[in-house]
Amino acid sequence: MVIDIGVDIGGTFTDVMALNWNTNDIKWAKVPTTPPTYIEGIIEGIKLLDITSEKQIRLVVHGTTLPINALVQRDYPKTALITTKGFRDSLEIRRCRRKYLYNIRWDKPRSLVPRRLRIGVEERINYKGEILTPLNEDEVRETVKKLREENVVSYAVATLFSFINPIHEQRIREIILEEHPNAYVSISSEVAPIIREYERTSTTVMNAALLPIVDKYILDFEKGLDSLGFSKSPLLCLVNSNGGRVSAETARIRPVELLEGGHAAGVVYASCIGEYMKIKNILTYDGGGTTATQGLTENYELVYTPSLGLEFDIIAATPSLDIRSMGQGGGAIAWIDPGGALNVGPKSAQAVPGPACYGLGGTEPTITDALVLMGVLDPKYDHIRKKPWNRKAAEQAVKKVADYFRWDILQAAYGIFRIGSENVSSFFRESVVEKGRDPRDFVLFAYGGSGPLFASQIARNQEISKVVIPSILGSASALGCVLLDAKYDYATSHFTKISEIDYNKVLEIMNIMKKKSDQDLLRDRISKEPKREYFVDLRYIGEHWETTVPLKLDDGTLTKLSVDESIQNFHLKHEKLYGFKDETAPIELLTIRLRITVETPKTLGNKIEKCTDVSKAKIGSRGVLFDIERGIENTEVFDYSKLGSGAVLKGPAIIQREDGTIPIFPNDTCKIDDYGNCIIEVGGEVE
Structure with missing residues (x-):
C-alpha cells in the first residue's frame, strides 16, 4: 500500500489530502491555518486523516506561499548584495519604468536590499568572459567583515557577465564562507546564469533572502513529521512555481523557485480533469478565503512564463506557470472609499478574527457575511468549520454598508457579493485578453472554498458557457500536490546571431545543464529515466524581449534541421502573440533552456455510484x-x-x-x- 500526502496552506484554511495509490481512495481534512509557523495546522490535519499507522507513506508534497509572502512583506533575515563596483544600484534602478506615469506621488516598491547593504567590489569581466580587472580579495574580506558586524545572515553575489565566466563569484563565495562560516550564500552564476544584469541580480537576492527562512521552515516541518510517529519517514517535497515538485533538499538550495508553489498544484489538478473530459482550453479559478488565483491551460498544455513579477518591476527570472493572484477571497472586507463608493478587498479578515459570522471578534463586513445573509451559504451552519454561524454579527457588520447607502440588509449583502464577483471578473478579463486570448474559448474550472460561489457570475460576465466544479473542491490544490510530476528547469544564456550559431558550443551548454539535472535527480532519489525538453529564447534583432520555442535534437545531436524548425516555430508564435512575423529579419539567440520531467501517474479518484433518484x-x-x-x-x-x-x-x-x-x-x-x-x-x- 503506497500513500502520498498533499498539503496546501491558504490564508484562512490548511487542506491536507491523502491518496492511496493502490485503491485510489482519497481522504481529506480542512483545519484553520496557524500562522506564524503554520506547522501546527499541517500536523493537526495529518492527524485527522488517521493514517499515521500506515507503513507505506511515501511522500508528503507541500505547496506554500511562505516564500512569496516573506518577500512581499520584506520579512526576512538581513541580506546583503556584493556586486561589481559601480553597479550596486541595479536593484534600485531596475527597468526605469513607472506604474503610473503621471502620478508624482506614486512610490515604487521598496528595494529588496537597502543601499547600505549593497556593496560593490573591485573586479571586472567583459562580455567575452575575459578578466579585465582581477578580483580584489582583500577588499572582499573587509567587506564581509563589515557586513558580518551588521548582523547580515545571507549574502547574494552577482557580478557582471558571471553567466559567461563565474570565477570571481565562486571566489567571493569562498571568501565569504572563510570569514563568515555559518552564512548563507547565493551566487548568480548558479541561481540564474542568464543575460540581463537586473533580472539576474534580483533573482539571486531573492534566493539569498529566502535561504534561511526556507531552511528553518523545512527543518520545523521535518520535526513535525517525526513527531507523528511514522514507521518510516516519508520524503518531504515542495511545489515549484513551474508546476512540479522537488525534494526539500533541492528546495533548500533554490527557494526562489517556490514563489508560486502555493498556487500551482490546483492548476495541474484541473488540467488532469480537463484531459479526462477532453477540454483543451481551461481557465482556472482558485477561490480561497484570502485570495483569488487564476491559471490556464491551452491545447491540453500548461502555460508557462519565463519569469514572474513579485511586485511592479521586481522580477524573479525563474520559470513559472502563468498564474496571477489578487486579494479577493471569501474573507475580503467591504469598505467605503473617500469618494463614497463601495469597495471589496483586497484586505481580508483572514482566519483570525475572520468574517463577522465566525463569531471570533471580526466586525468588518466580508463577502462571507454577505453570502450567509443572502442564503447562498447555509444561514445557520458552517459546514466547513462544523460550527454555527453568528448571523447576528454578520447582520451588524453588513448594516454598516446598508446604513451608509440607505439600503436594506439584503441590498447591501447583494452589493458586496456583486462587487466582489465583478472584481474577479475584471481581473480575469485583463489577464486573459491582454495575451490575445478570448475567454469564450475556455471552460472555467472553479475550486477552493469560495471558487464555486462566484463561478457562475464570473462565467456570465466573461460569456463563458461552461463551468466545471471538481469532485475535490476545497482541497483541490492539496490533491494536485500529489499528482505533480517531479520537474526541474535550467537556463543558460548564450548570445549569438542564429545565422552564426556554434553548434558545438550550444551542445556543450546543453550537456552542462544535463549534468546539473542528473545531480538534482540523484539528490531527490529519482532513478526513473526523465523526459528532457530543450528550448531556446529567440528574438528579431532590435527587439527588447524574446520568445521561447522548443529545440528538438536529432538522436541527441543538434543539427541545422532542428534549428530551422525552431526558427519556424518562432515566426508562428511571434505572429500569434504580437500579430506579425518577418521571415526575412535576422534572429538572435539569447538563452538555452532545459526542462526535466519525471512523470507521476494521474488519477481522479474512484468513480461514484449512479444516480437513481x-x-x-x-x-x-x-x-x-x-x-x-x-x-x-x-x-x-x-x-x-x-x-x-x-x-x-x-x-x-x-x-x-x-x-x-x-x-x-x-x-x-x-x-x-x-x-x-x-x-x-x-x-x-x-x-
Whole structure:
C-alpha cells in the first residue's frame, strides 16, 4: 500500500489530502491555518486523516506561499548584495519604468536590499568572459567583515557577465564562507546564469533572502513529521512555481523557485480533469478565503512564463506557470472609499478574527457575511468549520454598508457579493485578453472554498458557457500536490546571431545543464529515466524581449534541421502573440533552456455510484437571493454525497458539500459526471 500526502496552506484554511495509490481512495481534512509557523495546522490535519499507522507513506508534497509572502512583506533575515563596483544600484534602478506615469506621488516598491547593504567590489569581466580587472580579495574580506558586524545572515553575489565566466563569484563565495562560516550564500552564476544584469541580480537576492527562512521552515516541518510517529519517514517535497515538485533538499538550495508553489498544484489538478473530459482550453479559478488565483491551460498544455513579477518591476527570472493572484477571497472586507463608493478587498479578515459570522471578534463586513445573509451559504451552519454561524454579527457588520447607502440588509449583502464577483471578473478579463486570448474559448474550472460561489457570475460576465466544479473542491490544490510530476528547469544564456550559431558550443551548454539535472535527480532519489525538453529564447534583432520555442535534437545531436524548425516555430508564435512575423529579419539567440520531467501517474479518484433518484438527495429548501431584481427565491438544497453520476439539477438549486457550497443559479443546469465533477451549463441545458 503506497500513500502520498498533499498539503496546501491558504490564508484562512490548511487542506491536507491523502491518496492511496493502490485503491485510489482519497481522504481529506480542512483545519484553520496557524500562522506564524503554520506547522501546527499541517500536523493537526495529518492527524485527522488517521493514517499515521500506515507503513507505506511515501511522500508528503507541500505547496506554500511562505516564500512569496516573506518577500512581499520584506520579512526576512538581513541580506546583503556584493556586486561589481559601480553597479550596486541595479536593484534600485531596475527597468526605469513607472506604474503610473503621471502620478508624482506614486512610490515604487521598496528595494529588496537597502543601499547600505549593497556593496560593490573591485573586479571586472567583459562580455567575452575575459578578466579585465582581477578580483580584489582583500577588499572582499573587509567587506564581509563589515557586513558580518551588521548582523547580515545571507549574502547574494552577482557580478557582471558571471553567466559567461563565474570565477570571481565562486571566489567571493569562498571568501565569504572563510570569514563568515555559518552564512548563507547565493551566487548568480548558479541561481540564474542568464543575460540581463537586473533580472539576474534580483533573482539571486531573492534566493539569498529566502535561504534561511526556507531552511528553518523545512527543518520545523521535518520535526513535525517525526513527531507523528511514522514507521518510516516519508520524503518531504515542495511545489515549484513551474508546476512540479522537488525534494526539500533541492528546495533548500533554490527557494526562489517556490514563489508560486502555493498556487500551482490546483492548476495541474484541473488540467488532469480537463484531459479526462477532453477540454483543451481551461481557465482556472482558485477561490480561497484570502485570495483569488487564476491559471490556464491551452491545447491540453500548461502555460508557462519565463519569469514572474513579485511586485511592479521586481522580477524573479525563474520559470513559472502563468498564474496571477489578487486579494479577493471569501474573507475580503467591504469598505467605503473617500469618494463614497463601495469597495471589496483586497484586505481580508483572514482566519483570525475572520468574517463577522465566525463569531471570533471580526466586525468588518466580508463577502462571507454577505453570502450567509443572502442564503447562498447555509444561514445557520458552517459546514466547513462544523460550527454555527453568528448571523447576528454578520447582520451588524453588513448594516454598516446598508446604513451608509440607505439600503436594506439584503441590498447591501447583494452589493458586496456583486462587487466582489465583478472584481474577479475584471481581473480575469485583463489577464486573459491582454495575451490575445478570448475567454469564450475556455471552460472555467472553479475550486477552493469560495471558487464555486462566484463561478457562475464570473462565467456570465466573461460569456463563458461552461463551468466545471471538481469532485475535490476545497482541497483541490492539496490533491494536485500529489499528482505533480517531479520537474526541474535550467537556463543558460548564450548570445549569438542564429545565422552564426556554434553548434558545438550550444551542445556543450546543453550537456552542462544535463549534468546539473542528473545531480538534482540523484539528490531527490529519482532513478526513473526523465523526459528532457530543450528550448531556446529567440528574438528579431532590435527587439527588447524574446520568445521561447522548443529545440528538438536529432538522436541527441543538434543539427541545422532542428534549428530551422525552431526558427519556424518562432515566426508562428511571434505572429500569434504580437500579430506579425518577418521571415526575412535576422534572429538572435539569447538563452538555452532545459526542462526535466519525471512523470507521476494521474488519477481522479474512484468513480461514484449512479444516480437513481435525485429527490433522495434533497435535504430541504431555503430562501436564496441570487439576483436583486428576482428577489428571494425558494431554492431546493441537495446533499452532494447522495447525488450519483448522471444526476441533473436545474437552477435555482444549492448543492451542499462538506468542503463547500455549489450554487446553481437560475437558468443554469448542472450534471454530475462519473467521478463526481459538477458540470454547469451557464444559462442552458446540459449536453
